[in-house]
Structures are given as structure tokens and as C-alpha cells.
Amino acid sequence: MAEPKPWPEVPVGNKDHTRAAVVIIGAGMSGICMAIDLIKRSNCRNFVILEKGSGCGGTWRDNKYPGCCCDIWSHLYSFSFEQNPNWTRRYPGQEEIQAYLESIASKWDLYRHMRLNTAVEEACWDNVEKKWKTTVQVSGEKDREFAGSYTITSDFLVSAVGQLNVPQYPAIPGMDDFNGKTMHSARWDWSYDLQGKRIAVIGNGASAVQLVPEIAKVASSLTVYQRQANWLLPRNDIMIPPFTRALFRWCPPYRWRKRAVIMDWREESHEGFFNPKSLGSAFVKEQFQIMLKRDLSKRPDLWNKLTPNYSPGCKRTIFSDDWFKVLARPNVQLETRHISRMTSKGIEVEDGDSQEFDLVIYATGFRSVQFMYPIKIVGSDGRSLSEIWQHGPQAYFGITVESLPNFGMCYGPNTNLGHNSIVLMIEQQCRYIAGMVKTVLDARRQGKTLALKPKPEVVKAFNDELQRRLGKSAFADPNCSSWYKTKDGRITNNWSGTVVEYQKNVEQIRWSDYVVEGSGADTLVGEEMKVGRVVEETQVSYNTIWWSTASVLFAGVMFATGKFNFLLRAT
Template structure:
């Protein structure tokens, strides 16, 4: 038997449902196989291939704004990154490569939505309703629910733009047939996606109208292409890649200090951003329009070397007046300026608070996860929520970042989850649920750590909910998060064993009639 094998006393393993085949879901699947020797899991994804956001986003210039050697898993380093900031397609291929290496495709069911999840307290199981793209519906029972759907997934499309009567697409739903070459085009927004799209399409269009609500803080990207020799060194001298990645991590984590309002690093960050703006924008009026009035870091800091030069092109117009209405294919501002265009691009962000959608997750007593998110959700390190036993969320509330790699956070969360699953099985228990007092203690600490940070200043950031509460960003360094999640304090959790008449489970990939819930768990292949 594999020394890492993790089975109940009867030799069985739990059924595990993983929502999402992006970085989070793939990481969880790999860890289940490598660390727990559990392969009784199924991954469900809405799309027709894996990769999550990096499969869906295909707009011109789409790339990561975190260095590639850092934007990868520590257990699966890639010596062959082509650039310091790799394009989306290359990142998606990195995910595909991991799935093939660890034989995960056989565990994935594509074009399948996890529509509804109800916790059954008597059975200590999740009752999961699936909806296939062909309309077929299916109900399964699962012991453990791992959610890695991601927050930057559901496009935010304001109502006013639904009046546009010409070709239109959101940056996250890019349409390669969208008329661009030699056309009059408008793009709404100047956040991370828009800043990548604009330099790519500006040379191709007849005219480009850029609608800016608020300017972004932008710092140099300083991208570089890795030479064949660099890749050879990374591949054949692994220690070099480890050290290089470690130095990138330390450099990024130090930047966290710039989120402390009024700190020296905060002032340095603003100085570097202003220096970049001054160097690239010589026109004083345009420079003033592009200078943010809010504290740097309150919104995501953007990296780019070609956005400012693109705005200086003769065929590009920056519009800062708010949009009043749309008539046909004409965008009319509140001051009456009319922009008639052939195509419209929406770089208007995502509905971050709807990150569970289309899934309805109901815990003990029917409590809705979506309802909690839309109020003021409390979590335990962004991974567990009281009243939702055997449910673990990756990149949940207050675990996103503005300075480092979220893949590091995912690894921390998955490692935490593996410890919880191992301990539950070791104790021969059926469920694990965080204690209310422990969750409240951790949440209060998080709230204290938010004090004095730039995210508490008013800037209209998508980091905050409608009440101005930051429910998105982790208010600490990545090193701090690793320290908090490296070892689980099981005194903060309650374990429950289901009654013998209802403690068994069924295969998570099959239709489950009511009378079959007393089937045995999956018997371990190593047993």
C-alpha cells in the first residue's frame, strides 16, 4: 500500500466533487492524487476544455501581469516560459500539460454546470444537481465539495450598453469576427484588460474612442523574452530556477508594504508610477487626465509599457465624460458629445460578488452562500464557512491579491484542505465544519488588518462591495498567509460521524436514485 494512501477504516475513500477546471481545480486534483492517493473525484466545468480564465479570455494582448516563473505551481515549475509575462495561450497550455501529466482528463466532465448543492445533515453529504449543455439534468451525492470557480468569470455588462445595435463583445467573451480593421471602434474601460487590448488594436482601427471613468495607476512592465540559453539553464540547473522564482516572490511580497497608507513604500510606488507617466506622456493636459486622484493600490496597479504611447496616437481619442445613452451605434455623453462607431468593446470587468453563480450553495438549515456573499460574509481564512461542512473554497473572500501570485494562495489553500480531508479520514469521521467562535476570531483579525490600508479609502474599486467593505483582497503578505495556513489547528473545527444507516456514499459521477444512497464508498485500489 502507498504510504501516502488515505482511506477510512473499511478501506474506502470519499467521493469528492471539484467545481472548475482552472488552476484551483487542477491543483486540488493533483494534490488529491499525489498526497492522499485519492482518485475518487470528478471535476465539473462549464467550458469545453480546461484552463478557466486562461481558456476563456482570448482578447488581443491577453497576458498575465505576474511574472511567469512566479505564476506557476511550486511543484510543477516550467523552465520553458517564453517571456517574463507570458501570453494567455501559453498559460493555458501549462495547465493542459499538468492535466495530461497527472492523467486528469478522465476525471473531468466538461460543459457541465454545478447548478445546486444542498447539504444533507443526516447523510453528511452534499446533494448536487448538475446541468449539461444538452439540457440533461443529473443528481449526485458527494462527500466533499471543493469550489474553484473563480471570481473573474462572469462579465459585468451595464444595462446602457445593451442598447447598442452594432457588433459588440465583452473582453472575456472575445469575438474574433468583431469588425476592427479599418473601423471606428469604441472601448469602454481602462482597467487591466483594456490596457492590454488598446495597444494591440490601435494600429489596426480607423479610429478608437477610449471611454475612461477613472484613470489607473500604471507602472513599467519591463517584459523580456527568455533566450534559449536561459531556458537551458532553467531546465538543467533546477536550483537556478528555484532561486530565480524565490527572488521574484520576495520582491513581490515586499510590495505589500506599499498598501499601507502613507508608508514609505506607498510613496515610492506613487513616485515610480508618476515618473512612468511623465516619461511617456509629454502633453500636460493628457497627463493630467491620466493622473489618478485616489490612493495608489486602492484599485489594481497595472503594468504596461505601451498603453500611454497608444493613447498618444492620432487616431485615438480619450473620452472622460460619462455616458448618457446609446442611440443605434452612437454613444452620447452627458455633455452631448456623439461617438458613432462600427464596433463596441466592453472592458467593464466582472460581477465579482456573483462568483458562485450559476451554483446555488445551501449549507445547514438551507443557508445560502450567495446570500452571505451579498451581505457581509465571514470566513475562516477565505477557505471555510461555518454551516457549510465538507466544503472548501479556493480564492474565496479576502484571498485575492494586488501584489503577488494568486497561485501561491491557491497552493496554500489546497494544502490546508488536504490536511482537513486527511484528518477527517484519519478520525473515521464523516464531516468537518469550522466552529463559529474560531471563524469570528479570524474574521475580526482580518478586519483589524484592513485598518490603515489603501483599500479602505474611497476609490470605487471592484475590491469592495456596495457598502464599501473589502471582501476581495487579503490584508497581509503572502508569507503571512502561508504561515497561517501551513498547519491546521483542528481545535477550531468540529468533526461529525454520520449514523451507520446513512454514512455511506455512492459514485459521484453517476445518477443517484433515492434508494441507492446506502451504497458503499469507493473502495481504495490500494486496500
């Protein structure tokens, strides 16, 4: 019988159910990526993934409303190390993305590490043991018969809860008085029959723009309550034909090139969503007007109502081929007057007009600026995360937080994008965290302790410069309210540059940026640890590819015709 693998290569078993090398909170895209990086880069399988839901997938499991899909091209919205050649559409739908994530979790044998229906209540750092103590509540009825609550001790803690996980409900007087059906777009009830119903949709963001065209097909009437207009660009969504999918599958270089070209195009669009004075910003406005007046040519009364009064990029720019078209339907109404209250039968607006509804849908987004909510986090010296973040969430490159040793975040503060795929950011963050984890576990292998936390002055300097740059961006436009920023205008969610810029900043861990404590401090080697990055932008121009291909074909023709040897003799 083979000898068992050494710690931390051995997975957590029954006897050590409450101890692990690493605890990951969340089984969405970030949690899956983090787990794979622990396996690949830290040679670690001694981890658990805590998930409050009953399955993996994160936001793609939660958001299953009609028409739910991604606004990034499918070939870029997937892991670089697990590219999917079988996407059926240019923009993937929720079910297809969910199936992709489930397949990756299965391929990497991650289900054995997941503890589902398990919600994290609090995580506290033990200054003496130099370990995290994470307390969970079990919600599954049968699982609660074993243990309703318990605490896991770990060397490292990773938050993979993301920014879009807790639904945001509006504060409208009388919400509890409404006697009809209500649901949030992120908590869709598919058992409810929409056929012939009078429906209200509160909100006009990305979720509303995707679901309204679908439910308008079956509703007797549908009213959209818009608080503020959004900039819109065409999706130009199409099916990917079988022949193209076959090329992606059997000719990987073709797929890699396609992904790189999409990456380039998205990176080049950054200026248009960041700089309100750029040509890209003007282009967005121009395309918007073309779509608006084309699709609503017979409804000029809606043009002003649908035209934003702020810079493109300030709020999430929406991609849709049918939003304006659906607003032209006879059974769809756009309401821009302020909602004053909800009644037992419907919704009343500011001048007293009211409508009766069977169903009210809250397409009002998430509590995006309250990272880690509602989990209670307590770091070194008893400092809580709410105390650390009393002036707003901030982290070092969105990954590490002062006073939280051996802790890392995926998709943390100021790592969201307005122009490119968040997967590219997540992969880089996981590389960085995996490097930190490896260092901490290497010390423990030697019987030593090691605690790493960013220096407060480093975190402050980084965020001061970040906010300075963001203050000049379209995100800071005072004319719009968005989930990118707090009520006082601090931009807590978005990154200030391109993906490549972020990746290059985070491709090494500089130990001088960290407070290093514990008996294993001497295990740190050198001034920094290189974690690298995935280079996905194009490295070779089309001209180079064309001339190289032409040269190969020319040589092949010459060889086939017997003229190749003649040329060699002539030289």
C-alpha cells in the same frame, strides 16, 4: 490479473457515475491544483471536476482577447511542483499559460476526471447522510442526449470557481438599442474583423490596458471611456533568450533561485500597495509620473486626466510599457466624461456629444464580490449561502464557511493579492483542503461519518480582525471604487498581509476551530493536523552563495595544482 485499487484510490467509473468522494467545481488553475493535491496528499482519485466550459484553464481559457497576458513574472506564475523552464517571455501571454495548464492536466491524467460542458446549478448538504448533493446541467448537445441533468453525491465539495469568472456588464441606458457589434473582453469573438473599424472600449482597467494597444494598430478610430484613472508601473517585459531557458531547464537550482528572488521582491513590495504612507507608495507615484510625462510629453492635456486621486493599491495597479504611448496615437481618443446612454449608432456622453461606432467592447471586469454566483449553495440546517453571506462574503482564511460542512474554497473571500502571485495562495489553500478531505475519507474507510465546519465565533473573530487591518489600508481609500470591495465599502476580496504570513497561518488545521459531527469524530488525532507549506522565499543570501562558491573553486584549484595535500599536512 491484479486486484483493483481500494476506494478512494479508484477513479469514478460508469456504475458510480453519480457518486464520488470529492466534487471539484471548476477546471482552472485552482481546480487543477486541488485535484493534484488529492492525488498526492489524500491518496484519492475518486473525484470529479465539473467544468461549465468545453476545456480546462479557467480564466486563462475565457480571457483570450488581443494582448492578454499575466502581470506576474512567468517563473512565479506556475506551480511550485511543476515549474516550467520554457517560458518564452518575462510576462507570459494567455496562450502560453493555457498551454502550460493543459500540459499539467495531461501529465497528471486529470482529463479522465473532468466533465466538461457541465454547469453546477445547486449543491445541498444532506444532514442525515452527511454528504453533498450537487445538481448539474449538461450543455453539450450530444452529452445532453445521455442525461441533461443529474445529481452527484459526494463526501466533500470544493469550490474552485475563483473570483474572476462571471463577466460584469455596465448598466448603461440603451445598451440593447445599439445596432453594431458588442463583446465583453472575457468573451472575445475572434471571428469579427477589426480592420478599419470604429471602436469604443468602455473601461480602462487591466484588460483594456492590454487590448487597446493591440487593436489600435488596426482600428480606423478608437475611443477609450475612462471612469477613473489607474496607477501604472512599467512592465519592462522582455523575451527570455534560448541560452537562459537552457539554464532554467538543465540547471534547476538556477531556476529555483530565480523564482525565490522574484518571490522576495514581490513580498517586499507589499507595503507599497498596502500602506498609503509608506516609501513604497511614494515610489509608485514617482515612477508613474516619470512614465506619464516621458510617454506623453507632447500631450500635457492628458496628464491630469490620467493621474489618480487615490492611494496606490486602492485599485489594481497596472503594469504596462505601452498604455501611455497608445493614448498619444492620432487615432486614439481618451474620453473621461460620463456616459449618459447608448444609441442605435454609438455612445452619447453627459453633455450631449456623441460618437458613432461599429464595435463596442466592454472591458468592465467581473462580478468579483459575488463569490459562487450563480450557483445555489445550501448548507446544514437548510441555511443558504446567500443567507450566510447576507452582510458580505466571508470565510475562515478564505477557505471554509460556517454552516457548510465538508466544504472548502480556493481563491475565496479575502485571499486575493495586490502584490504577489495568486498561485502561491492557491497552493496553500489546496494543502489545507486536502488535509480536511483526507480526515473525512479516513473516517468513511472505517464505515463512519464525519462532518467538519468552522465555528461561527471563530469565523467572526477572524474576519473582524481582518477587516480592522484592511480598514487602515490603501484598499479602503474612499476616493476609489474597485472590484476589491462591495458598494458599502466592505473589502471582500483582498488579503491583509503577505503571502508568507498567510501560508504560516494556514500550515496547520486546528480542530478546535471546527464543529465536529458524526460517528467518526474519534478519528481525529491530536489537536491539529500539520499540512506544511512550500518555502519559496530565499533562505540563503547572495553573500553566502558567493563565499561558498569561491571556497569550492579555491579548493578545486588547490587540489588541481597539488597544493591541497600540502595544506592538509600543514594542518
